[in-house]
Every structure is written in C-alpha cells, then in structure tokens.
Amino acid sequence: MLLEIDDVSLLYGRIQALHGISLTVDEGEIVALIGANGAGKSTTMRAISGIRPVASGRIRFNGEDVTKLRADLRVRRGLCQAPEGRGIFPGMTVLENLDMGAYTRRDRAGVAQDLNRVMELFPRLAERRKQAGGTLSGGEQQMLAVGRALMSRPKLLLLDEPSMGLAPMLIQQIFNIITEINEQGTTILLVEQNAQQALARAHRAYVLETGRIVKSGTGAELLHDPSVKEAYLGVA
Amino acid sequence: MTTTVNPPNPEQREAAMDRLRHGREAIAERWRNAPRWVRWVLLAAVIVFFYALPNKEFYQYLGPIPTPGANFTQVMFTVSIYVLMAVGLNIVVGFAGLLDLGYFGFFAVGAYTVAVLTSPSSDIKTLWPWLLVVPVAIALTMVSGVMLGTPTLRLRGDYLALVTLGFAEMIRISAVSLPFLKGQRGFNQIPHPPGKYADGKPIFGILDARPYYWLVLTLIILVVIGVRNLTHSRVGRAWISIREDEDAAQLMGVPTFKFKLWAFASGAAIAGLAGALFAGKQNFVNSQNFELLNSIIILAAVIFGGSGNIVGAIVGGGLVAYMIERFRGIELFGLELYEYRFLFFGLVLVVMMIFRPQGLIPNRRRAAEFKDRRKEVIVGE
Numbered sequence: 356m357l358l359e360i361d362d363v364s365l366l367y368g369r370i371q372a373l374h375g376i377s378l379t380v381d382e383g384e385i386v387a388l389i390g391a392n393g394a395g396k397s398t399t400m401r402a403i404s405g406i407r408p409v410a411s412g413r414i415r416f417n418g419e420d421v422t423k424l425r426a427d428l429r430v431r432r433g434l435c436q437a438p439e440g441r442g443i444f445p446g447m448t449v450l451e452n453l454d455m456g457a458y459t460r461r462d463r464a465g466v467a468q469d470l471n472r473v474m475e476l477f478p479r480l481a482e483r484r485k486q487a488g489g490t491l492s493g494g495e496q497q498m499l500a501v502g503r504a505l506m507s508r509p510k511l512l513l514l515d516e517p518s519m520g521l522a523p524m525l526i527q528q529i530f531n532i533i534t535e536i537n538e539q540g541t542t543i544l545l546v547e548q549n550a551q552q553a554l555a556r557a558h559r560a561y562v563l564e565t566g567r568i569v570k571s572g573t574g575a576e577l578l579h580d581p582s583v584k585e586a587y588l589g590v591a
Numbered sequence: 592m593t594t595t596v597n598p599p600n601p602e603q604r605e606a607a608m609d610r611l612r613h614g615r616e617a618i619a620e621r622w623r624n625a626p627r628w629v630r631w632v633l634l635a636a637v638i639v640f641f642y643a644l645p646n647k648e649f650y651q652y653l654g655p656i657p658t659p660g661a662n663f664t665q666v667m668f669t670v671s672i673y674v675l676m677a678v679g680l681n682i683v684v685g686f687a688g689l690l691d692l693g694y695f696g697f698f699a700v701g702a703y704t705v706a707v708l709t710s711p712s713s714d715i716k717t718l719w720p721w722l723l724v725v726p727v728a729i730a731l732t733m734v735s736g737v738m739l740g741t742p743t744l745r746l747r748g749d750y751l752a753l754v755t756l757g758f759a760e761m762i763r764i765s766a767v768s769l770p771f772l773k774g775q776r777g778f779n780q781i782p783h784p785p786g787k788y789a790d791g792k793p794i795f796g797i798l799d800a801r802p803y804y805w806l807v808l809t810l811i812i813l814v815v816i817g818v819r820n821l822t823h824s825r826v827g828r829a830w831i832s833i834r835e836d837e838d839a840a841q842l843m844g845v846p847t848f849k850f851k852l853w854a855f856a857s858g859a860a861i862a863g864l865a866g867a868l869f870a871g872k873q874n875f876v877n878s879q880n881f882e883l884l885n886s887i888i889i890l891a892a893v894i895f896g897g898s899g900n901i902v903g904a905i906v907g908g909g910l911v912a913y914m915i916e917r918f919r920g921i922e923l924f925g926l927e928l929y930e931y932r933f934l935f936f937g938l939v940l941v942v943m944m945i946f947r948p949q950g951l952i953p954n955r956r957r958a959a960e961f962k963d964r965r966k967e968v969i970v971g972e
C-alpha cells in the first residue's frame with residue numbers, strides 16, 4: 356500500500372468535518388474520491404497533505420506513519436498536492452511557479468528533465484512560460500497547478516478538483532493528461548465533483564457523504580451503481 | 592495642482608493615465624536595457640551624491656532641498672536611520688508578507704540594550720564601549736524577534752498584526768514605568784563609536800552628525816547587498832512564495848514557519864542595529880523616543896515606496912522621513928506647517944492607496960499579485 360488512511364477524523368473548530376475515514380491507494384493506481392459540495396473531499400486532501408492536523412486516526416505513506424509529520428516534510432517523502440482552484444503563485448511567472456514545484460529537489464539534471472516533460476504534457480504552459488501566473492486563464496492555471504506538483508516528482512500526486520470551472524473540452528483534455536501521467540508511472544489520488552469523468556478514469560473510487568465514506572468499489576462498478584447514478588451522475 | 596472648470600472626461604483621463612504609465616515603464620525599461628557599465632556609473636553617482644549631501648559646501652547649492660527649519664545634517668541622519676529601518680521592515684512586510692505593526696519595538700530593544708550596558712546612569716554600570724555592545728544589541732533584538740515570532744507566526748494575518756502592536760506597546764510601557772529602564776529621566780552619556788582624527792579629536796560626537804550619517808549610509812549599503820543576495824537565493828524564493836500563497840508554499844515543501852521566523856528575526860536584527868546607532872548618536876535614550884506613531888510611519892513608508900522592492904523601501908523611508916522634517920519652519924497663511932505634517936502625510940497615503948496601491952516603485956510580482964487579488968474580489972462577489 357502506498358497510502359493508507361485509517362479511521363481519520365478532523366475538526367474545524369467544533370465542527371467535525373471528517374468522521375473516521377479509511378481509504379487506501381495502491382502503487383500505480385488512480386483512485387477517485389467523489390462527493391457533493393461540502394462532503395469533505397478537500398478536507399480529506401488537506402489531512403493527507405498535512406495542511407490540516409487530524410483529530411484522530413492514522414495516515415501511513417510508503418510504509419511510514421506520517422500522521423504528525425509537517426506538510427513540507429511530506430512533500431520531501433514524495434506526497435505532493437496540486438491545490439484546488441487558484442493555488443498557484445500569481446506574481447511568479449509560469450517558469451518560476453514550476454521551479455517552486457521543484458523546491459525540495461537538488462538534482463538539477465532531473466529537474467530540467469521534468470521541466471521538459473511538463474512542457475510536453477502542457478504545450479500551453481510552454482507558450483506562456485514568461486507570463487505571470489495570475490494572468491493565466493482558469494484552465495491554464497489548473498494545468499500549471501498540476502504541472503507544478505509534477506515537478507516535485509511525487510510518488511503520489513494529489514489532485515484537488517482538477518476540472519473545476521473548466522469548459523467541457525478542457526475537462527476532457529485535463530483528464531487525458533491525468534491518465535497519461537498515471538501511465539507514465541505516477542500514482543494519483545483525485546478529488547472530483549465531476550463524477551462521470553472521475554469514475555471513468557479511476558481504477559477505484561470512494562464516495563464521500565457528510566464526512567463519511569459511504570461506498571467504494573472499482574470505477575466501473577460505481578459508474579453503474581444505481582444510487583451513485585442517481586446522486587452524482589444526474590441520471591434517474 | 593490645476594483645477595479645471597470642467598472635469599476631464601473619462602477618456603481624456605484614461606489617456607493621461609496611460610501616458611503616465613508608459614512614461615514610468617519607459618524609465619524602468621531603459622534601466623533594465625542599459626548596459627551594465629551605465630548602470631554601475633549611475634549607481635556610483637547616486638552613492639557619491641548621498642555621501643556628499645550633508646556637507647554644507649555641497650548642499651548650499653541644492654536650492655530647496657536643505658531643510659529651512661532644522662540642521663540639514665541632523666535631518667539627514669534621521670533620514671538615514673529611517674531608510675535603514677525601511678530596508679529591514681521590507682524583509683518582513685515586503686518579502687515574507689507579514690504585517691508587523693510594532694517594528695519600532697525592536698528599534699527600542701536595540702537602543703535600550705546599548706543604553707543599559709554602556710551608560711553611567713544605568714544600574715548595572717557595566718560601562719562597556721559602544722562597539723562591543725552593538726553585536727549584543729543585534730543578538731538581543733533577534734532573540735526578542737524569535738521569542739515574539741515563535742508563538743505568533745503559526746497564526747495567520749490579523750493575529751500577527753495585533754500581537755506586534757501589543758509588543759511595541761509593551762516595550763514602550765516598560766520603558767516608561769520599569770525603574771530599571773529609567774523612564775523619562777533616561778540614560779545619559781551613552782558612548783560614541785571609537786575613532787579619532789589625526790589631531791586627537793574624536794570622530795563621532797553630538798555636534799557633527801556627518802560621521803554618523805556616513806556610518807549609517809555605509810551600513811545601509813552593506814545591508815542592501817546582503818538582503819539582495821538573500822532574495823535571489825532559495826530563502827528569497829521561499830519568502831515570496833509564502834507571501835503569495837502560504838498554503839501552496841507549504842504544499843511545495845517550503846517549511847513556512849521556519850522561513851517566516853527567519854524573515855521576522857532578520858528584520859528585527861536590522862531594527863536593533865538602527866536602535867544601537869541611534870542611541871550612540873543621541874548620547875541619550877529615554878522613554879519619549881519610542882512612540883507608537885514611529886512604527887506606523889515606517890510601515891507606511893515601506894508601503895508608500897513599494898513594499899517588496901528594496902529600492903522602493905529606500906525611497907519610501909527616505910522621502911517620508913525627509914518630508915516630515917521639510918515642513919519644519921514653513922509658514923503658510925499664518926499656519927506652522929510642521930504642526931500639520933501628519934495631516935498631509937495621511938492625505939498623501941490615502942491618495943496613494945486609491946491610485947497606486949502597489950507603491951511608488953513597485954515590485955513587478957507584487958503588482959501582479961494586486962491585480963490577482965482584485966480579480967479575486969470580483970469573482971467572490
């Protein structure tokens with residue numbers, strides 16, 4: 356198991372956002388976490404990346420207990436998150452943003468290689484390399500966030516709503532790239548409101564409702580599950 | 592200012608603003624494109640100018656620049672202290688994006704360290720020489736910065752501003768009421784830095800402020816070189832990323848708390864140095880030197896000049912300190928302008944924040960961040 360979350364609860368002040376969540380991600384997988392607004396998807400991501408401390412439970416990554424580990428040290432262990440929406444550095448250029456992604460790395464040759472790879476994955480970013488991140492369009496910012504996370508050469512890539520606010524065509528495109536990244540050998544945990552796409556791409560998936568996992572299975576299983584269909588796929 | 596009967600229509604105004612913008616960008620552009628030697632020569636000329644400035648033989652030809660109501664050399668010393676502090680505060684506010692409302696508190700710690708350890712009116716009577724105490728003062732301010740920062744820098748935004756404000760007040764009130772710190776009576780006979788002229792007279796004294804000014808100017812240059820190198824390193828990148836988006840910085844593996852603490856402590860150390868210089872120059876330190884207003888003025892100066900930009904901070908700190916003194920001794924319609932100096936200052940700040948929130952000489956990134964924030968506000972509505 357690359358990532359193992361065991362009975363994790365998390366509080367925002369006195370409000371309990373997660374009620375004992377357990378999930379696993381195996382090496383090489385794409386795992387999707389779907390659910391409605393406010394179900395606790397992003398909160399789960401924050402717990403995994405370490406931005407938010409958990410109240411109870413354990414998080415193991417790559418055989419190591421990281422429950423109490425600081426977020427920046429988790430990045431060094433190979434756990435990198437592309438934050439939701441506008442989590443890029445607006446004043447830095449595209450290149451500087453990507454460079455920040457490689458902040459923890461010292462192997463210059465490897466970084467240069469990964470930069471080329473990101474530019475190949477996202478030709479759009481190559482065109483805009485000197486442009487300030489804040490002046491990019493929503494889709495480009497999303498690509499930059501994914502590309503920047505890749506620059507840390509993560510073992511596990513956490514993607515928080517990569518399709519948020521994108522046009523349907525761009526959504527297709529970004530999911531194609533996610534699949535491609537996975538095929539190149541990066542394990543991915545994906546949080547999505549766009550359940551259709553997420554389930555179609557994921558090997559396995561979990562359904563989150565009000566801070567609890569209510570269902571899990573392979574992507575295809577859940578895609579055809581009647582209750583999932585009704586609740587998340589807009590089919591009666 | 593010209594007042595026209597008909598206000599210019601929006602297009603005209605827009606066009607004028609555009610020309611203005613282009614003019615400024617053209618200067619910046621020309622500077623960036625100038626050959627290296629031209630830049631060095633210009634920079635050297637500016638430095639020489641400022642070294643020459645406090646000499647009467649020089650400044651008497653400068654028309655309205657010397658201050659009519661105060662000794663210009665003394666004013667220039669004050670200005671230089673403000674510039675040094677603006678450079679330090681710029682690390683905290685401009686680079687790391689930490690709102691420090693009590694920066695002057697660190698200045699006070701530096702000044703009082705020197706006073707307590709060197710003055711004959713101090714209870715402990717160590718009577719150490721000035722030069723020996725300066726590193727102690729810097730170290731102590733750094734320690735106080737770390738002590739203040741460790742519990743508070745884990746918090747975000749507004750909390751830090753409030754805590755630093757409280758810190759500066761605590762220092763001030765301690766200075767007023769702790770018997771050990773002598774309140775209004777203060778500490779006298781604080782020694783000057785060492786050094787004698789060929790004829791045996793000491794270089795540093797109360798009457799001639801020039802050596803002190805030159806000393807501070809030299810220190811400013813050294814500090815600026817150091818800060819510049821720092822900002823071009825991994826440390827600088829970490830600071831900027833924290834300022835732009837702290838969560839994202841952490842997600843990229845930046846140990847944010849550590850770097851915030853570093854920014855806070857280095858800023859504090861520079862203020863401590865400024866305080867030590869001030870104590871030596873004044874020869875005397877008491878509780879009236881440390882009004883809260885000073886913290887506000889320095890913060891305003893950094894923002895006015897262009898926070899996040901070293902040149903901006905220097906220009907801001909220099910201009911603000913100078914303008915305040917420039918009002919002294921000027922009467923207009925029977926009003927002593929100096930009495931109203933903060934009124935003008937406030938007015939200029941308000942106008943600035945409306946038309947140019949990124950400051951006189953903005954940082955390129957900072958300007959983009961402002962645009963981004965504005966967009967965010969609109970999206971959020």
